[in-house]
Amino acid sequence: MTSSAIQKNSKYNHRETEAKWVKQWESNQTYKTPELKTGDKKKYILEAFPYPSGDGLHVGHALPSTAGDITSRYYRLKGYKTLHPMGFDAFGLPTENFAIKKGIPPQQTTLESIKNFKVQLKKLGVDYDWTRQINTTDPNYYKWTQWLFQLLYKRGLAYKKEALVNWDPIDKTVLANEQVTKDGTAERSGAIVEQKLMSQWFFKITDYAERLLTDLDGLDWPESTKQMQRNWIGKSDGAEVEFQLGYEGDTIRVFTTAHDTIYGVTFLVISPEHTLVAQLTTEDNKTAMVDYIAKAKQKSQLERTDLNKDKSGVFTGSYAIHPLTGGQIPIWVADYVLTSYGTGAVMAVPGEDERDYEFANKYDLPVIYTNHTNSFVSYSKEIKTNKDKYTLINSGEFDGLTYTVAREKILDKLIEHNQGKAVTNYRLRDWSIGRQRYWGCPIPVYYKPSNQSKVLVIMVHGGDSTGSSEDGRQDDKITDRIVEKNQYSTSKGCPVWGENLDKVLDKEIFDVVAPVFPNAENALYSEWKRFFEQIIESQLKNNQYQDIVVIGHSLGTVFLQMYLSSEDFNERFGQKLSIIQLVGCCESEGDFEVTDNWAKIKSQVGLIKIHHSQDDSVCPFKWGQLYASKLGLASFDTYSNKGHFEQVNFEELANQLRSNFVGAKTVESLIPEQDLPLVLPNDANMTSGKIKPLGENLDFVNSANKLYGDGAQYEGDTMDSFVCSSWYFFRYLDPSNVAKFASSETIKQWMAVDQYVIGAEHSTLHLLYARFFTKVLFDEGLIDFVEPFVQMRHQGLILGPDGQKMSKSKGNTINPLEVFEQYGADTLRMYEMFMGPFDQPKPWNTDSIKGVRRLIERIWAMQDRCYYSSAVDSARLSQLGIIHGPKSERTIEKELQKLTKKIGEDIESYSFNTCISEFMKFVNKVEEVGGLTNYQFLRFLILLHPFAPFVTEEIYSQFELPNKKPSISMEQWPEFEAQMLVDTTIKYMVQVNGKVRGEFEIETNMPEAAVIAVAKESVSKWLEDKEIKFCKVVTGKLVSLVVS
RNA sequence: GCGCGGGUGGUGAAAUGGUAGACACACUAGCCUUAGGAGCUAGCGCCGCAAGGUAUAAGGGUUCAAGUCCCUUCUCGCGCACCA
Secondary structure, three states, X not given: OOHHHOOOOOOOOHHHHHHHHHHHHXXXXXXXXXXXXXXXXXXXXXXXXXXXXXXXXXXXXXXXXXXHHHHHHHHHHOOOEEEOOOOEOOOOHHHHHHHHHHOOOHHHHHHHHHHHHHHHHHHOOOOOOHXXXXXXXXXXXXXXXXXXXXXXXXXXXXXXXXXXXXEEOOOOEEEOHHHEOOOOEEOOOOOEXXXXXXXXXXXXXXXXXXXXXXXXXXXXOOHHHHHHHHHHHOOEEEEEEEEEEOOOOOXXXXXXXXHHHHHHOOEEEEOOOOOOHHHHOOHHHHHHXXXXXXXXXXXXXXXXXXXXXXXXXXXXXXXXXXXXXXXXXXXXXXXXXXXXXXXXXXXXXXXXXXXXXXXXXXXXXXXXXXXXXXXXXXXXXXXXXXXXXXXEOOOHHHOOOEHHHHHHHHHHHHHHOOOEEEEEEOOOXXXXXXXXXXXXXXXXXEEEEOOXXXXXXXXXXXXXXXXXXXXXXXXXXXXXXXXXXXXXXXXXXXXXXXXXXXXXXXXXXXXXXXXXXXXXXXXXXXXXXXXXXXXXXXXXXXXXXXXXXEEEEOHHHHHHHHHHHHOOHHHHHOOOEEEEEEEOOOOOHHHHHOOOOHHHHHHXXXXXXXXXXXXXXXXXXXXXXXXXXXXXXXXXXXXXXXXOOOOOOHHHHHHHHHHHHOOOOEEEEEOOHHHOOOOOOOOOOHHHOOOOOHHHOHHHHHOHHHHHOOOOEEOOOEXXXXXXXXXXXXXXXXXXXXXXXXXXXXXXXXXXXXXXXXXXXXOOOHHHHHHHHHHHHHXXXXXXXXXXEOEEEOOOOEEOOOOOEOOHHHOOOOOHHHHHHHOOHHHHHHHHHHOOOOOOOEEOOOOHHHHHHHXXXXXXXXXXXXXXXXXXXXXXXXXXXXXXXXXXXXXXXXXXXXXXXXXXXXXXXXXXXXXXXXXXXXHHHHHHHOOEEHHHHHHHHHHHOOOXXXXXXXXXXXXXXXXXXXXXXXXXXXXXXXXXXXXXXXXXXXXXXXXXXXXXXXXXXXXXXXXXXXXXXXXXXXXXXXOEEEEEEXXXXXXXXXXX
């Protein structure tokens, strides 16, 4: 540029400049993604899309965005066509909770937050192509989330089942295993997660366990993340061994990775939830067992895994037969065995397993050592470190064999005897995706009643008021209190209730039975029991029921409590009681001691619901609370202004029955594709400060009947937002396609993602799910690759100035808007890159950022040091080895060449921090020698442009240049000339006895002898009177001498 | 307990096995300025006046040469955790 173009000594005004370019880039569509033609080189650069929180941009967001921007701009300058999109992952609980708190619909909050985020991201100067923006809450987007759900369903990878799930009592929803922290709390809400039996949608990610594991090997990802996924998938190779029981029929199957220790098995341990527990427990051990299991159930997941110091268990009294020795093996129940892994049963080898050893010691069980030391050895450690020395003893015909051989032979023998097989086990569980909340993607499924399956509803009424407690039948009485206290008859009211309920329930689905139990005025347990069982038997004779629901009132609930805690309903009728509606609860506080076997009750019923009026004068409300807590219920339905006999709201009850049972005895169907998307209803009830979970919005749920016939109901759960966010990178390719999730051509052109930057917290969630979806799409033949992210890196956390994680409550947050205002976006970007290694956590330093701002100022001032060289191409000539011009120009040229090489390499290896240092060094050098040519300055600006787009664009715009482009981003990356980096002389250093003692400079390509001669001279002081014993020349670097 | 990363000045940090502390921040001294939360110059691991010595969590090893490779220990962070 000519000197006239320079505004000397003008200070860089970042506010004006940045605002100007934000506008211009937008109106000029500078960063619109170009069309890809065959032969074009492409880069798909991706950063995780943010959750648009109301707080707006965080300095942490700038880190991945800037890194992506640097790479994207770098490759664009290098002639690549780049796709660099951004969008919003907007479904989720924070918005819903905020909506409830503030009474603003989530739709509105979301749009406002997105708008705000976009403005702020634009201020950062990132080259996102905003025409491709996506928003997961937009029906045009989630239509394809639903389509994906249906694809999985059709491939047998989406299913609904009754399962113990993680229940978050604060956010009132189910969570995926991946969303529960190690200490058993919810990742988001921090609540202690409960285990709840519920009917839930799952994705069968376990089908892909092996592929998810093996395909990790080829990925350019941080090793730690790959390892984390490997651990999460948790593959172990071993064997399933069958142990016969003392009687015909059942066997106990155990999973083991150490089947070569099988001769050391001295007992079996099964989990308290094992299906054979009841059967195996002998009469003598029953009390202890029932007690133990009840205690185990009461323990939360947390307690059960945390209390690993003291193992406990109970002997069942039964024995299994050792498959090879035929010996008797006692069977124990202990809660250190997990139901969810393997078969829920283990063969205990106390001689080689620490847990079994501890257990054997505690309960005085025999120990057999099968390893060569004939003493306790931890098998798992031993085979890792000492595998080859490990040989067997006490193992019959296998004595003396080494680990490897024994493993093989013992397995062969088990297989031969039909008592075992090789099995691979994975720790990975299926992905639970249903969420009982409103602000999520609706699951595109509806249910319709099926005629075959009905529900039996039995009402068990309370007691009547007459009779005496002293009539000789006392022992068998349901409670002592009933006859004294009751003043009302419910045996007469009950049939009326039954009629009322029958009126409002669909007769094709529900059979309501409301009998009058015998002697209600002085009820006897044995009598009621006989009567109750007879009713069920006679109903089952003529009908098949999907579910049996018992509604107990008052004394009726006490009866049920006694019945279910002592009788085996499930076994007797081959059916579980799926719900029990306890209206009015119990008769007295003392009833809670009628039985304390709450565990058994819980094990026999599915869903438990309690209704209790706060104004029940017969049974105080606190009894209801006590009941709920005994049964482990988080909540129950409460009323007020209702007496003991008035608290049945038939409509309410009927709705509850319908919504809880409609799924179990109905047929599920996918919503036809042409009806997608199934749109989330607008919640009209915001003024009340409430948002109904989708499933409780009966207007919505029942609206399915308009399209799919009478009785049709939509699924009331929404999807985990990770479903929405784990396929989004496909939608950027073709965001407005109405016919497909993305067209095959664009997928072919742009996928896979070449560079992905995302936080390490997604290692086992999003990154695993996205890989899973990609493989499913591959299997469906829609794409031709199996891994979505070729290269992935994590950004490190930016900590507060105090070294702590930034948080509002700690008051250590940095507001990026203030930084924009004070220092400008270029400074923020470069500072964040300069802070330290990209993937490491690093504290914000309010002082350090000044150094970066100074750099920008000095670069701005470089315009004054830039002189117009008459030979514009003198640099070019220099590259060819014909060096003209002043010495300073040659010095700078060489530095610039080095810089060009270094910046390119460092961008490609994510070493952004050293890039900034290199820029600083270069600027120092320019100031030292006094200036640089305009052509050198131009190339420098191009190198700097990915890091500081605003200031470089501004200076460029003032350049006088032939063939000037509308934007510096359209310039070409300078190529360095390797020959320019070769010096004519080389500096050597000289070491004597390993210590640096001197240095010298010498022409390149000198013979070694000459180099040594000069080297000796340069350190003559250290060689006096000494004999040189060793001499080594490292060409171009150093001479190492060893003297006596 | 297992797995994966780290540990270098007052601070953030550099360093294909080859002059440890580049580059910056802070600090100190000086200059300039009406003033400065501006700019410029110089210094800045530790010991020492200096020559020099000595330093990359600790100890050992390999090597002409180790922050870097190997072994042991300590320590911090992350992940998994009674996974049979």
